[in-house]
Amino acid sequence: MNLFVDIFGYLSIILHGLVIVAQSMTLGGLSFLLLLLLPLAPSLARGASLERRVLRLTCTAAAGLILAELATTALQVAVLMATVDLPLGNVLQASFAIAGGVKILCAALILAGLNPRTLASRGGRLALLLVGVAELAAATFTTHAYARLDDNALLLAVEGLHQLGAAIWIGAIPAFVLVLHHLDEAQGLRQVGARFSRMSMAGVACILLSGVTMCVFYIGDWSGFYGTAYGVMVGAKIVMFLALLLLGLGNFRVTERLRKGQVAPVLRMRRFAEVEIGIGFTIFFAAASLTSVPPAIDLTADRVSLHEIAERNAPSWPRLSSPDHDSLAISQLQAQLDRDAERHHQVAQAATVPGSGVLPPRNAEDIAWSEYNHHWAGIFVLLIGLLALLGRAGVGWARHWPLLFLVMAAFLLVRSDPEVWPLGQEGWWAAWRDVEVSQHRFFVLLIVLFGAFEWSVRTGRLRSARAALVFPLLVAVGGAMLLTHSHQISNVKDQLLIELTHTPLALSGVAAGWARWLELRLPGRGGRIAGVVWPICFMLTGVILLWYREA
Structure with missing residues (x-):
């Protein structure tokens, strides 16, 4: 139910x-x-x-x-x-x-x-x-x-x-x-x-x-x-x-x-x-x-104040080192359940059941884990925007920048949900019962499609004009879907502070997708301007991700 x-x-x-x-x-x-x-x-x-x-x-x-x-x-x-x-x-x-x-x-x-x-x-x-x-x-x-x-x-x-x-x-x-x-x-x-x-x-x-x-x-x-x-x-x-x-x-x-x-x-x-x-x-x-x-x-209670917004977004160096998986709240809870079950000679219960409606526990290491994921994703996106500009400037090897999408997709697939395979105990198929996990996997699929189609277009493997439009459409759709994305966090203020970061990410994605669309569809100066705008939007997205904080 x-x-x-x-x-x-x-x-x-x-x-x-x-x-x-x-x-x-x-x-x-x-x-x-x-x-x-x-x-x-x-x-x-x-x-x-x-x-x-x-x-x-x-x-x-x-x-x-x-x-x-x-x-x-x-x-x-x-x-x-x-x-x-x-x-x-x-x-x-x-x-x-x-x-x-x-x-x-x-x-x-x-x-x-x-x-x-x-x-x-x-x-x-x-x-x-x-x-x-x-x-x-x-x-x-x-x-x-x-x-x-x-x-x-x-x-x-x-x-x-x-x-x-x-x-x-x-x-x-x-x-x-x-x-x-x-x-x-x-x-x-x-x-x-x-x-x-x-x-x-x-x-x-x-x-x-x-x-x-x-x-x-x-x-x-x-x-x-x-x-x-x-x-x-x-x-x-x-x-x-x-x-x-x-x-x-x-x-x-x-x-x-x-x-x-x-x-x-x-x-x-x-x-x-x-x-x-x-x-x-x-x-x-x-x-x-x-x-x-x-x-x-x-909603007169639990509103976020300007001071809390400023405090959350205070300048801080990106988190580039990850906590151990065993230090996460889910891992610690599972270890405790395993020890209790062994002591009583019983089968250990799962620390979390996908789709049960029960929010998973979180500790400081979980926050650090999530920030690490966002910050490295920001580095990937920042590099993608920079290489796209270099490719536009005529640097030949930079045209392979879409392959970075595939690397980022693999990174997010492994790390977005630490309680799920391959790092956690929950199986690949069982995890689909969790709405947040399903959303994360949908975004990973979009990223893979970004990379595969755009790399094929950039290297001439796909010459169809319609194939070239897949990338901007998926980027714009990804931005739109990010507006509907939600996090399973019990603290209302923390959830809203995260949404305050995700909303500009979504808007930047929508702008990037439709700017790339104009570059492909609009000849002349307008198309050239749009061709510079969308990589800048990607770089802005990368900066926002590097700025991301959950505490």
């Missing part, structure tokens, strides 16, 4: 992130069709073809929303039935199950109505719009606003406005990129660019207004920003939102030049929009993480 609950805690964040992505793409695609493409289709040379393509994309998103919401609701129902021993009929009457059912129904109705015949009639378009509003309303009942005792109606409206803004801006960008890819007429580009720019500005206004309001009601004061997990995650969302605004500003300048009939870098607009999609989806997963923690305003 504890294993099921632990898995639920992490898996629910991932599934909820997928739900937000699919919902935003569904509603965004629908708004793109109703507000932009259908009104402009008669004046576009390939209007009918573009409509069919956006229809397929939106239908795919609606189908994904049905599947993701089904999985999320089923998981929640299963956990509730297992933990409180309620029959299925009673559980299905819970607010989350009703909201999930409404969302699934609305998504199915949108999927059924997304066809040329329905869109051709005014009544059909109005019906789709109303179903979209119902979908959005049901989604607000799965947010923090529904559980608030005060200002409930206001916060529900604000949450709905926030999700609406995300849909008509970020959720509609995939449809915008699809249209730009197949639209080559200057007049059509001017029309589509200008109208989508207005849609985006409306979405930004919705997000800003609702975001500021939620900060007031959910965070309250400045200490809530830096002193709670909720505030730290909101801060990460704000940083990524500002990055989106900068990219959007670049695209707005392109659309203005198009509107005035001037020559404009349309390809750059497409590439910036692709990066907006990636960063926007990362924000959605950060939003999903927020649902797993209480609002900052409700």
Whole structure:
């Protein structure tokens, strides 16, 4: 049971992130069709073809929303039935199950109505719009606003406005990129660019207004920003939102030049929009993480102070020597259990059982062990960024820098979880029951894929342009997943202080991944600048890791 609950805690964040992505793409695609493409289709040379393509994309998103919401609701129902021993009929009457059912129904109705015949009639378009509003309303009942005792109606409206803004801006960008890819007429580009720019500005206004309001009601004061997990995650969302605004500003300048009939870098607009999609989806997963923690305003105790943050991050030389494995708390506890069992002629119990829900013991040597791992990982990442810059400068042997990823992956696989094979007593397969171990192994797999693909690309073994995109995508995904990573530490303040380090690591990873994407996809000066930015992001990541402290 504890294993099921632990898995639920992490898996629910991932599934909820997928739900937000699919919902935003569904509603965004629908708004793109109703507000932009259908009104402009008669004046576009390939209007009918573009409509069919956006229809397929939106239908795919609606189908994904049905599947993701089904999985999320089923998981929640299963956990509730297992933990409180309620029959299925009673559980299905819970607010989350009703909201999930409404969302699934609305998504199915949108999927059924997304066809040329329905869109051709005014009544059909109005019906789709109303179903979209119902979908959005049901989604607000799965947010923090529904559980608030005060200002409930206001916060529900604000949450709905926030999700609406995300849909008509970020959720509609995939449809915008699809249209730009197949639209080559200057007049059509001017029309589509200008109208989508207005849609985006409306979405930004919705997000800003609702975001500021939620900060007031959910965070309250400045200490809530830096002193709670909720505030730290909101801060990460704000940083990524500002990055989106900068990219959007670049695209707005392109659309203005198009509107005035001037020559404009349309390809750059497409590439910036692709990066907006990636960063926007990362924000959605950060939003999903927020649902797993209480609002900052409700956490008045155990907040981290600025003094504690400064004390934890005081300059200190990296820890480059490791404590003995036998000195770790788990090893000492296991040794004691072994001695007791031998004395009583019994079979020794395991000091820890993966997936049991019981936090493993920690001592000063465990902290030193973890810091050693982070500091050496920082050295690896710092070297990777430096060698990538040297390789860009023309140093031939430096192009083999991706092989350092493989060395780092082997290092982390052995040392990340000392209670697990090959250092600990827990077997390789049994350890998968532990959610934190599974997350660590997922990151190791990403690192191996980083190295293998990028080395093959750098040495010419893989010549496909798509293969080269694997590295930036995995780096960006790794950064996004780091936002959902959690540590099994009982002390709330220690856990938050670690998250304060991991959040800039995640943001740096996201920036590095999408900068490398631009280097590959954007010719000219913009690509060259991005080619310098992403190795610097890696070096910054290395410095942050070298600065990492747990005590």
